[in-house]
Amino acid sequence: MKITVVGGGSTYTPELIEGFARRAGVLPIDELVLHDIDTERLAVVGGLSRRILARHCFPGRLTTTTDLARAVDSAAAVLVQLRVGGQAARLVDETLPNRFGLLGQETTGPGGFAKALRTVPVVLGIADEVRRRARPGAWIVDFTNPVGIVTRALLDAGHRAVGLCNVAIKFQRQLADRLGTTPERVRLGHAGLNHLSWIRSVTVDGADRLPELLSGAALDELAAQVRVPAGVLRDLGAIPSYYLHYFYCTHEEIRAQQTGSHRAEQVLAIERELLSLYADPGLDRSPGLLEQRGGAYYSEAAAALVTSLLTGDGAHHYVNVRNDGVLSGLPDEAVVEVAADVDTAGPHAAAVPPLPPEMLGLVQAVTAYETLTVEAALSGDRGVARRALVAHPLVREWEVADAFLDALLTANSRHLPRFLASEAAHA
Structure with a gap:
């Protein structure tokens, strides 16, 4: 079994490699392939990835290549995690809108629009190569933002694709810790669009624990976590994705950005330091600094999703899929982010109560x-x-x-x- 990561020079990759290494007993991978157009980054990230796999005594091999055709040839699954234009383009996405009194953010609003225009044609070109060369029935798992838009473009073009975001799994882990239980026992009533979703129930062993989370000190702590006033959570009776801060507190965020506060600048600095750490031949695990990069639990979500798609274990995930009647009031062809049980046939979305107005x-x-x-x-x-x-x-x-x-x-x-x-x- 061959699994390919397009954008393998990403600083996220070592954590993803660890996720696959931990699943070697249930997902028999013969070859992991890292593809990237940046040879220097690919060499650094590939070196660390090999050391991680060696520490885990991973039975398969790791290949690095700049040749896309070779990378996807006979692959059973292809993960796409790229950034067209790199972090420099992200900085433009976050700063250019401010000149027009608009909010600058890399995945939503006008900044996310710019990123989508750059990204959709590139990802579709990669997907066409997957269609030509990968194993019949191969899955494309998209982690490239804006995930909802990219996934819709892939599905519209007839590709076998699923979109993945780390927001829901991050909430699941954090809420499990807050409730004193394990993540596996927590199910989220998570629904909406990618980076535009709400959690309307938090069930543990079938009992909804959301009401207690929306009361007392927990309410204020959750509100601070998602960066909106506590009254928003109280009025909605739900926990909004932290990306809804940009909709519920737009002018506050624009004022902060116009003083020079942009996440892209922080990420640029973190990426430089991470790549310097990755180049250390003595390092054989993901450094703690990676948590500051963003994308927490991505490796867990991605490796688990690929495992379900290729083994049919039927596990529960939070994914971006065709609506097909799941969210009433939206066209079937829309792409929504919802909970789903996943097997080799793909995601089977859970029922979602109608969204309030x-x-x-x-x-x-x-x-x-x-x-x-x-x-x-x-x-x-x-x-x-x-x-x-x-x-x-x-x-x-x-x-x-x-x-x-x-x-x-x-x-x-x-x-x-x-x-x-x-x-x-x-x-």
């Missing part, structure tokens, strides 16, 4: 934006791109969207050839 309205608006964003990314049509931005609740105004789009296309010109071709065709 204040949640459903926001989800419907962002779903419309995601639909238009996929179309814009594939067509290079400026008119569709403007419509996508106007549809997003964090943009809305046409004149702002028009001016921002001009700046976005200029800043990302080398990554958006479709828009250049479209403009030339209409010149």
Whole structure:
């Protein structure tokens, strides 16, 4: 069995490798392949990955390559975790919107839109190579943000794909610790879109423990964790994803960003230090600093999901899949983030109670934006791109969207050839 990681030079990779190494007894992997276009990063990350596997006495082999065709040839599963333009592009995504009075964030709002335009065509190109060369029925697991949009593009193109995010599993672990139990006993009523979701129940052995979490000191602690006022949780009767901070506290976040507070700058520094640590030939495990990089529990979620897809163990996961009636009020072709039991046939989504109006309205608006964003990314049509931005609740105004789009296309010109071709065709 061969499993391939596209974007294998990511600083996340060593933790992912540990996740697969721990599952060697249930997931018999003959070969793990790390693919990346950055040879220097691939060499550093690949070296640490080999030392990690040696420490675990992993029976398979690790291959590193810059050749995508070789990487995906005969693979049973391909994980995609790339960042088109690197951290430098992320910094632009987070800072450029501020010039227009908009919020800058790498996965949602106008920054997430820029990232989607760059990313969707690249991931679809990789997926086409998987279709040509991987094992029949191979799975694509997407961890590349914006996960919901990328997963929708993959599914629209007919690929066998599942989207994965670490938000739900992180909550599961944290809430289990708060409730004094193990994560396996905790089931979350987690539903919405990627980075736009709410937890509306927290069951332990069938009993809903959410009411006690939304009372007393626990309420204030949870509110601080997701960076919204406690009254938000109390009114909703739910725990919002921390990405909803950008919707519920928009002006507060814009003010902070306009003083120069951007996560991308911190991540750039962390990545440099991590790669320096990874290069140490004596290091054979993920360093503690990796926790500050973000993506906590990603390795656990990804390795467990691939195990379910390839062995059919039927385990419970939180994934991005076609709606197909799971969330009422959304089209079937939308991609939603929900709980699901997973086997070799794929995810089987759990039933979700209808979302209340204040949640459903926001989800419907962002779903419309995601639909238009996929179309814009594939067509290079400026008119569709403007419509996508106007549809997003964090943009809305046409004149702002028009001016921002001009700046976005200029800043990302080398990554958006479709828009250049479209403009030339209409010149």
